[in-house]
Amino acid sequence: MIEWGWLGELRLVLEAVPWLGPMLSILVGASTGSFLNMMVHRLPLMAERRVALLGGVAPEQLPGGSAPYNLAVPRSHCPACQCPIPAWHNIPLLSYLWLRGCCAGCGARIPARYLWLELMAVVLFSLAAWRVGGELVVLLMLWVALGCWLAALCLVLEHDWLPTAIAWWPLWLGLLSAVSDPVTAAVALWAAGGAVALVALWLRWRHRVWPELELLALAAAAGAWGGWVGLVCLVVMLLLADRWPLRGGGLAVPLVLASIAAALLVA
Numbered sequence: 263m264i265e266w267g268w269l270g271e272l273r274l275v276l277e278a279v280p281w282l283g284p285m286l287s288i289l290v291g292a293s294t295g296s297f298l299n300m301m302v303h304r305l306p307l308m309a310e311r312r313v314a315l316l317g318g319v320a321p322e323q324l325p326g327g328s329a330p331y332n333l334a335v336p337r338s339h340c341p342a343c344q345c346p347i348p349a350w351h352n353i354p355l356l357s358y359l360w361l362r363g364c365c366a367g368c369g370a371r372i373p374a375r376y377l378w379l380e381l382m383a384v385v386l387f388s389l390a391a392w393r394v395g396g397e398l399v400v401l402l403m404l405w406v407a408l409g410c411w412l413a414a415l416c417l418v419l420e421h422d423w424l425p426t427a428i429a430w431w432p433l434w435l436g437l438l439s440a441v442s443d444p445v446t447a448a449v450a451l452w453a454a455g456g457a458v459a460l461v462a463l464w465l466r467w468r469h470r471v472w473p474e475l476e477l478l479a480l481a482a483a484a485g486a487w488g489g490w491v492g493l494v495c496l497v498v499m500l501l502l503a504d505r506w507p508l509r510g511g512g513l514a515v516p517l518v519l520a521s522i523a524a525a526l527l528v529a
């Protein structure tokens with residue numbers, strides 16, 4: 263078990279107060295889901311602005327204007343009426359339900375993704391905490407990996423775009439989480455390689471496309487985190503996908519993510 267200073271003390275507190283762990287998982291999951299929603303909204307525009315800047319577009323003609331635009335600024339605001347969103351209208355899950363999915367200023371609809379992404383983050387983060395137990399370093403790594411997977415899922419579904427950084431982090435973290443035990447590390451490496459081969463062959467022979475490197479990184483992460491169970495879940499998902507054929511290779515991402523969730527449930 264990896265243990266660093268204050269994390270060891272936190273583990274003792276969590277063992278002494280049984281309700282604290284589930285409570286923290288829900289809070290961290292809901293806040294991460296809210297942050298991911300902001301990321302999914304801003305990353306495509308940030309990428310568009312970077313490409314425009316590299317192409318020599320003047321700052322005042324950038325999409326979204328010349329003011330700085332990143333994950334920290336501007337403050338949360340409604341994209342329809344531009345009015346700032348006060349903190350009490352920005353509480354994960356609760357605000358969406360309280361406002362009935364509409365902006366309090368102009369009544370514009372807030373996409374349903376804001377609700378289901380926060381819900382999925384809460385469910386998956388709690389599931390991860392339940393599976394990993396007291397190994398807090400591993401749990402933190404798995405939470406980061408889950409955050410990357412959820413962001414990847416939304417970006418692929420909404421923008422057909424899988425950013426390289428988001429795709430590779432879960433794999434590195436999955437391999438790192440396995441290094442403390444040689445047998446686990448061997449299984450993780452073997453399953454990661456197997457998952458890459460499976461997805462590559464499936465896309466090549468069934469859909470006549472070569473997979474993108476980012477998709478292979480996601481598949482490898484399913485193996486690294488889920489081990490042989492992750493691999494079995496991946497096979498089941500690919501068989502299901504053959505029964506209900508998908509449009510092209512892009513939708514392979516939801517499949518890989520579903521197999522990761524399934525592996526978390528049964529691993």
Ligand SMILES: [Zn+2]
Nearest residue numbers: 340343365368
């Ligand atoms: Zn509005």
